[in-house]
Amino acid sequence: MSTDFYLLSKPNCPLCNExxxxxxxxxxEEPIRxxxxxISEQPELYEEYxxxxxxxxxxxxxxELRWPFGEQLMEFVTV
Structure with a gap:
């Protein structure tokens, strides 16, 4: 069973691409969705993030896992 994750981003964001x-x-071992x-399309998210x-x-x-992800990323997605 895969887990859903949401990558909050905005246009022209090099860090988002990274x-x-x-x-x-x-x-x-298990896929994620x-x-x-x-966030630029959702004012409430844009204001916060x-x-x-x-x-x-x-x-x-x-x-939430905030940038920079670092070594915590693997643990965060496999919990």
């Missing part, structure tokens, strides 16, 4: 690349490089969320993106949100418990 975060996506890091996610694709993970060697996972990754949803790309453009404009200066924080990229942020990875785990749907199961609404936990």
């Amino acid at each position: 975060a996506l690349a890091q996610l694709h490089q993970l060697q996972l 990754l949803h790309w969320v453009d 404009a200066l924080l993106v990229p942020v990875l949100v785990r749907e199961a418990d609404d936990a």
